Amino acid sequence: MVRISWFVLIAGCVATALTAAGCSSSASGSGSGSGSITLHVQGMPPATDRAGTAQFQQMVADFEKANPGIKVQGSTNVYDPMTFSAKLAARTVEDVIKVPLTEPQRLIAQGQVRSITGQLQAWDHYKEFNPQILAPLSDAGGQVYGVPQNPYAQGLMYNRALFTAAGLDPDKPPTTWDQVRTDAAAIAKKTGKAGFVAESKDNQGGWQLTMMTYAFGGDIEDKTGGKYVSAFDDAPTKDALNLLKSMRWSDNSMGASQLNNQTDVVKAFAAGQIGMFLGSPGTYRLAKMTYGMTDTASFGAAAMPQAGGGATLTGSDVYMVPKSVDAKHADAAAKWLIFAYALPAYDTTAAAEQAKTLAADPKAAVGVPTLPVFDAARQAQIADAVKPYVNVDLSHFTPYSSSLAALKLRPEPEFEAQKVYAVLDTVMQAVLTDKGADVDSLLAAAHKSVDATLSADQK
Amino acid sequence: MSLLTQNRPPTASRRRPLAGLAARRRGLETRRQIAGWLFLLPALVIFGLFAWWPIVRGFTLAFQRTNLVDPAQWVGFDNFRAVLDDPLAATAVKNTAIYVGLALAIGFPAPLILASVMSTVRRGAGLYRFLVYLPVVIPPTVAILLWKWFYDPGSGLFNSLLGKVGLGPYPWLDSPHTALASLVLESTWAGMGGAVLIYLAAMAGIPGELYEAAEMDGSGVWRRIWHVMLPQLRPVIGLLLLVQLISTIQVFTEPYLFTGGGPQNATMTVLLLIFRYAFQNGEYGQAAALTTLMVLTLAVLSAVYLRATRSWSRT
Known part of the structure; x- marks a missing residue:
């Protein structure tokens, strides 16, 4: 009788331990002990978009090569108001989030995103950003909270x-x-x-x-x-x-x-x-x-x-850094934002490389007009660089x-x-x-x- | 062990082994209790983490302002005041009450009537049960997308069919006058299967002798339903009524996917407004305040209902 009781007792302990293990966080954290960090970023295209995925992976490889010590983990997630709050509260939201332009002002006003002004100002071409494009991503004090991708006018x-x-x-x-x-x-x-x-x-x-x-x-x-x-x-x-x-x-x-x-x-x-x-x-x-x-x-x-x-x-689509991200990851996130979204809008070689990779898939749309992220002259240079890979009929966008x-x-x-x-x-x-x-x-x-x-x- | 020995007063030499036996029993009992608690603990931990803690957290959130990153600020009853001052809250409560009323008027008797008819069917009963239950296994989003096409004012199924007999076209979801009723129709179709099966099972449990006795007394179909079937089903009817009341007050999926609360807030329900507070406006405190008010209302309604129907469901 006593033996059975001990058996039952041990079984109970095991059940409790298993439950506790099941409830414990399985997140591995985004840092590692060797000084390198892993950056979790939204904005990776879905697997069905093969050209987009290939281009994203190439971008990640190039970034990691240029920034030893930072590993990038892409996610096909995008900002979803239904899950963002819970992920933010649980500190499980990605280090970079992709949000539509209707959201940044609310996220800024509620203090749910970090200013990356300092990191952006350290970039050589920061002052060349089109101020009209940055305005919706900034607060009244001039702090900038994100980097746009493919900005447009309605x-x-x-x-x-x-x-x-x-x-x-x-x-x-x-x-x-x-x-x-x-x-x-x-x-x-x-x-x-x-x-x-x-x-x-x-x-x-x-x-x-x-x-x-x-x-x-x-x-x-x-x-x-x-x-x-x-x-x-x-x-x-x-x-x-x-x-x-x-x-x-x-x-x-x-x-x-x-x-x-x-x-x-x-x-x-x-x-x-x-x-x-x-x-x-x-x-x-x-x-x-x-x-x-x-x-x-x-x-x-x-x-x-x-x-x-x-x-x-x-x-436009906007990439931002949630407030829950620590300073080290925020610095790495800003580097990623400049590399992945600002540079291809500024550097003709980077733009051409991206367009070339995308154009490999006939289902992709390359060359859809966007607003200049920098100035009109720079935009014209970018347009020339991607011209060989354009697969949309640009004449149909001329009235725009x-x-x-x-x-x-x-x-x-x-x-x-x-x-x-x-x-x-x-x-x-x-x-x-x-x-x-x-x-x-x-x-x-x-x-x-x-x-x-x-x-x-x-x- | 006889009663005689049990009643004999223990001598000093016997007291020691008896005391040891009692202590051993107590130890055994304690270990059993510990084992019981340890077995219970996983369930307690899971319920605590995923049910009770969120309820407590939601209640405290109703008195706070937070952006979910920085420490929350206590704001007293500010969130409740903001909710009660919001004219949309009154609209949402009114719409939810109408929805509940329509669901009770249309959605509640429908499965009972259908089950009554189906219980008399002898051939193909399985097929009918399958067909009635089928909508329940269709994912709600898929069902709503399907019904969106049914309701399309231009080329939808309903207007096409009604057009053949010279009726319509009707705006269905596009009119503030018909949108809410349109949601009730779909949700009745989608949720009726479960209730029908429960009623059928309950009807199968009614002794046949009762019907035979009523028939011998000269009762027709309606009197057999009214005086035999319905009284026998009272407990089930009472339970399903309460379940429906609680679930329809919490209606969200239909207005969210069909109309987004429109047209002109005609389908804005309490839960949809809570969603809007939390996820569109980022007012988590207000969302929690409205949730608290809704939970309290539901608790009071349930208590009143159970008290009112206690004697009814016993008989």
Whole structure:
């Protein structure tokens, strides 16, 4: 009896020990004892993107050769708001994260990312960065928190085949919003497809309304007496919304389904169901590589149509260093950011090497126009260097790139952009789903709601 | 050992071995208890780490402001005030209440009716059970993507079918008036299988004599259902009602994937708002405050419900 009890006791201990072992952290840590460190970085392309993966691995090998003592471990993860918080709290987030340009200001304001200004300033070409590109990655004190990749200005993406089918000239896409309305109506009437589709959910309705407000000459936020207040309850945003309302309900040119985010829209565009939408040339990659657009010759890109604003919204992927990363890893991370994302936008040899590797895969998209990370002259040199490897029809992007210089490039609203977008989402949804929507009262209510939120957050 | 010997008072010479025996028994008992606790410990550790600690942490987070990196600041009831001042919170509570009401009106009787019909089927019962349970094994995301196409106002299945009989087209998810009901329809379809099987099992346990006696007394189908079947199913109905109440109050996947809370916040639910606070706005404290309020509401509702139905489910 006693023997059995001891056996049971030991078995219990073993069970407890096994549980404890199972619960213990299996993370190996990112450092090693010999003075070298391992850097965990987001931004590695998925395995299905063979050329992208090969190029990333080559980049890692070159970096490790140039920086003995730093090992780079790539991850296909990207910033995901659902997991980022938990990983940050558990200190298991990567040392470099890849975030869309809608996020940096919130991450900076909440102190969840590290400033890498000092490390960037140590780079010889830091002062040559395009200040417009760095502005959305900086705080009010001038501290810089990230490095951009493939920055872009928002424009009008359109289906050239549908333009032709509707009797429109695909080489002359709309440059004004009045023309957008006319062309959208023609496409809807002649082809039965949606002439123009606007996004309206997951905060992307507010994002698109911001683009339109800029193009109509308006603003989303204003800084009065050192505090941010809403600035959209005026003629430009009203005109933009009234135009959408007319297109939706009078012209019936915006398709049937109205609760869409960017994924829904690009997917439908890749399937040839949409004539025009607001986006970046980078959606070409998304349409071709993610949603299998076969008729890529139909992809056309034009600059943002205007209605008195002469401006467009900018965007990019951004690489940042989380606040949880220690100083040693942050230094290594900054070196990686310069090597992997700043240098190929500055150095023609590095740019050509990357383009050559990517072009090996016919599924890849090489040569999609981007905004200059440095100055226009440097951008032109980079464009020349990658020219032999370009596999997109650049003439279809000419209406976009030829008009960019005339537009003012504007960043996202500086303060609590996502909260503002969430409120403006409901305005966009009302206009697109309710025939009797009253734009004036919708904007007045949104203005009140946004001001209350901004005020509460600035106490 | 006889009762006589048990009752005999111990002499001094007998006391020592008896005391030793008692001590040995106590030692054995202690070891058994230790072993029991050690066996229990893994479960306690797992529950503690993955269930109870997060609950405690969530509760404390409701009184803090944090960016999850720097030390959290205690802010008293600020997060609760912010949530209660947010007009969207009232909208979310209202929408959730309507969703729960619609789910009870549509989703609760549906499996009971279906199970009643299926229990009378003699041929192909297995096939019907398989077909009814099939939606449960379809991953929710896949089911929602499928139903998104059903609901498409342009080329969707529902409008195409209704169009053939001269009805529609209806906006379904695109209208604030029909969006919430559209979510309930899908979730009823997706979740009904489990409840049907439970009802079928409970119905199989009802003694046939009760139906026979009722039939001999001249009861028709409706009276047999009303006076025999439903009273026999009361405990199961009560349990499923509570489970449905709790799960529908926590509705998230449907509004998140179908509508993102739109149009015009018509499908913004409490859990979706918690998600927005935490993951879109980074207001973890407010998210925890709203979660705490929701948990307290659920606990009170459950207690009231159990108290109200205690006697009902016993009979």
